[in-house]
Amino acid sequence: MVAKETTRPQTAPRLNPQIVRTRNAVLEATLDLIAEVSVGALTIDQISERSAVARSTIYRHWNAPSEIVIDAFATLIGEVPPGPVGGGFVEELTFNYEFLMDGLATGNWARFLPAMIEAARVDAAYRKVFHRLLDERRSYGRDILRRAVARGDLPKDIDGDWMLDAISGPLYYRAVIWNDPIRDRAELHNLIAMVTDWALSGKSPRKPSNGS
16 A cells, blocks of 8 residues: 655744743733733733743744734644645545644634634734734645646636635634534535535636636
């Protein structure tokens, strides 16, 4: 049996252990504070006091509270682990969204997500960094669909973002709006199959042609 190829994230440069400990202290303190105060009211002074890290040190790593909050939020999500490549885009999408489903169902991510959404809605600084984080997370799915198009598994004019919205939308809606996250893998697999069928049958949106 031939082992499946796996995607591998870029290797990040090694950080000084003291820097890692300092950053972790700041991020953990920030998460504690988010549970107590509104995101928009959070200040560097509060974070400094709770983390026992000097303001000057914090400012060497972040420019504003919004950046710290987003980085703290990102620690709840974690990096998507290497997934299978070569088994088809449906298998890759399934692996990617099982990771999201499990995070929304079992982690603290869903608990903090409403506060992040509200902060991004009313504050431009949070909106900018929150959208950056979401775009980074979406890059996993976009890469999967880009490879599928290159192989000829999906039409070149497929609206990939629509496909990703159609899969992730119900996951976020159930977790955030209903506080009843999807936990059943079969339910997720049926959702991915439905979206895939729409895409392959021509029922899903297509990107406009250059001449339109």
